[in-house]
Amino acid sequence: MRILAYIIKRVLAAIPVLIGVSILTFLISHAIPGDPARIIVGPKASKEAVEAIRKEHGLDRPLPVQYVRYMTGLLQGDLGQSIRNHRPVTKDLADFFPATLELTLASLVLCLAVGIPLGILAAVRRNRLADHVARVFSVIGVSTPVFWLGLMLLLLFYRNLGWLPGSGRLDITSSPPAAVTGLYVIDAVLARDWALLKEVLSHLILPAFCLSYVYLAVITRIVRSSMIAVLGQDYITTARANGLSAARVVFKHAFKNSLIPTVTIAGLSLGELLGGAILTETIFAWPGMGKYVVDSINSLDFPAIMGFTLLASTAYVVINLGVDVLYAFLNPRIRY
Amino acid sequence: MNAPLLDIRDLSVSFDTYQGRARVLEKASLTVNQGEIMGLVGESGCGKSVLSRSVLRIIPTPPGSIDGGQILFEGRDLLRLPQGEMRRLRGERISMIFQEPMNSLNPVFTVGNQMREVVRAHRSASRAEATDACLEMLDAVRLPEPRSVLRAFPHELSGGMRQRVMIAMALICNPALLLADEPTTALDVTVQGQILAILAELAGRQGLSILFVTHDMGVVAQLCHRVAVMYAGQVVEIADVGSIFARPAHPYTQGLIASIPGRVSSGELYAIPGSVPSPIEPPPGCRFRPRCPHAKGGGCSDVAPEMVRVAPDHSVACHLFTSGGLP
Incomplete structure (x- = not known):
């Protein structure tokens, strides 16, 4: 209450x-x-x-x-x-915002789903191979410019390997799922259109990874350092001395404590992802807010x-x- | 006489530091008998906490490593047990309580959550059964309103209450041995007395043995049956508590006893001159030699003294008592 x-x-x-x-x-x-x-x-x-x-x-x-x-x-x-363009702004926002939101949320999910386990692994296997791999992965992440990363991803996965589509939210020939939330992933699930879901996801993965990599790296580092700090606490020794398994000690006792700083960073990252999507949207021709806002500023569209x-x-x-x-x-x- | 419950033989433990390898324990030996409260005293940094933690094998490795020796518990060498068996032993047969009740409980879970977890880590019990066991134990450590304690988060309890929770949690599986690592140091004197009384009572009632680590000779006198004195990573004297105070044999023990405020009424506090040697480059021979008023050249600075028996229940590692004696 x-x-x-x-x-x-x-x-x-x-x-x-x-x-x-x-x-x-x-x-x-x-x-x-x-x-x-x-x-x-x-x-x-x-x-x-x-x-x-x-x-x-x-x-x-x-x-x-x-x-x-x-x-x-x-x-x-x-x-x-x-x-x-003489259209109501609410309508424009309704058209463009869901695309950006979907991209941003997908990036956040990637950040957390990869960053947290990687950070925990690095902390538990501190100064061993897994930690070094995670460190190199993070350093590359924070030091790679988004536009370059985007172009390299396109070059590799779209042009050379041909595994993933290179632009937009859907293939040109497909039509979007019935709009409920405006987020294609959720709408496709609601429509039970699994083929379309697969298509939507294949379009989402490259831009989402491109947008998330910097924050993914940051979250990995934060989780690692807060996990290391927590694992040195007395209550972790108590938990071990009481005969709890290593998994329980790490995933229950240490993890919940280490989440506190992580949540701060994740919240800040989400805000920055939302605002930082412009470059990514441009590279992947993602029909989101980024281009709309840049055009609006250029024409002083108050x-x-x-x-x-x-x-x-x-x-x-x-x-x-x-x-x-x-x-x-x-x-x-x-x-x- | 029966075999001791815990028999630590020649235990050596070292830690990697930036300055080099610190030999924190060097062939330390002691025993704890069934139902006995064994005191382990020494000044800060002498290795007493490392020794008690080594028994549970919870020193962090790396940087720490157990380099040699045996820890026999109920006849089995703990240092040779596989991880899984060692884990089952912790909290079930051997428990531990720590110095800082403030930090020893996880701040983001309730007391009940943490206590039930210990019960259920060792035996299959329903939530209700585990709760009953917790309530019974909280009652045994004389915590009023055990139900509300179970619902509380650690920060909602006082230091004394938290330490009682720690004791309840440590004893909930009815272990044979409790390792108490300065459990009263962080508490004020009245609470300290209560905690000691509870420990003494539970030890008597459950037939529990306790290895009680402390630097407070007053606590030793009040609680313990026998005492082991540690200096710079070695056990230098073991005796029953009466002999330690009446006839301390090792010069270091004599210094410790003389340092107790109020025992000598001269007004000025006695302090052992010098300070504890570095564990990275300990002095050769007897480690206490640089501070020892009786030190002589030759034997003291060349040969580490062995433990010798000076009375039926009194051993000491000092060249004043070795068979050859000093020249």
Whole structure:
């Protein structure tokens, strides 16, 4: 119950954060030199045409008025209309965000599913072969630029070996599963279309690995070092002295304690994965937020920039809340 | 007389350090008899904790390694037991409690979770049966409201309560031998007295033998039947507790006894001059020689003294007592 009250408190506390984000984003995007109306009509259009566009989009009103109008719309679920393509921003986000989210979540799953076992192995077999292999793997991970890694993966698995597709979320000839969540993996499972699921996964694996490798390496190192610290604690000696098996000592007694720093890093990584997907999306022609946002910034598409920023900051807030709640479950000494 | 329950013979243990190989135990020998409380005293770093941990084979390897000797427990050499059998012995036949009750329980699991786990690691018991065993044991260490203790996390208990939980957990499978590694050092004096009383009572009731590691001669006098004195990785004197205090034979033991506050009423505290030698390059011959008031050249600095019997239940490793004697 205490946890529930805590969650409610945190959600309420997120509101001023998001309002602050909206004001800042609004101010910054309007302070950038450049005239969106001019960009829409082109450099050779007449002054009148520019004025007309300005009026049409409300860009001639004072900034506070524009902000209030924007926020009023936001509360009604309306993020405005994109200046660039005249579509509602909510619709654009709904189209592009799930692709990015799917890529990000897949990367996180890879990070945890590979990073945690690898980190544990490295800690338990410290300074032996497995540890050295994990170390080399991590050092390569943190020092390889994403764009280069992406190109090499494509070269190897797509062009030379031909094992995996090179671009997009699906083959050009396939149509996506019935949209429930917008995440193709989940939608394909819901539709029980296993052939499609296989196709979706084969498209997902390369970009997900490419995006995750840096964080995978970081998580491996964090798990290793926190495991080593925990394995030296007195209660680990107690557990061994009480005749518990090595597996129980490592996977129950040490693991839960070592998860506390790991969760922090995983939460931060998830936020960065979400924001860092742009390069990966470009290399693998992944139809996600990355390209959409870059195009929006280039054409000073305020509503689109605002919409994306608010969505991304909401995601950060939710992730942080999730991390804090997980702490309370992992560490009984934390009480809210 | 029956064979001793625990018979440690010539145990040598070393640790790899950056400065070199530290020979932390050098041919240390002692015995613990059935139902006996054996004290193991010595100053910090003399190897007493390593010795007690070696019995359970829980010193970290690497950097540690057991280089030689035997640890006979109920007639079997523990150093030759396969891992699986050694694991079954831990907590079941031989248990251990530690100095720091603050850190000896896992902070993220409840006391009940950890105690039940020990029961179920050694015998097939339902959750309810395990809980009953835990409650009974918590009651035996005189913890009030054992049910709420089971539900508590370690940080919700005081140091004394945690140490009682540790004792309950160690004795829950009714072991024959308890290794107590300075279990009262971190507690304040009144709690210390209670813990000692509980240990003495349970030892008497369950026929438990205890190897009690401490640097507190007062605790030794209060609790132990016999004492082994360690210095720089070697056992230098073993005697019944009365003889140790009345007729300490080894110069080091004499120094230890003289250092107990309040025994000599001169007002000034006595301290043994010098400090413990490095275990990496121990002095040749007798390791206590550099600090010994009776040290002489020749024998003391060349030959390590052997254990000799000076009374029926009193042995000492010092050249003052070796058969040839000193020139």
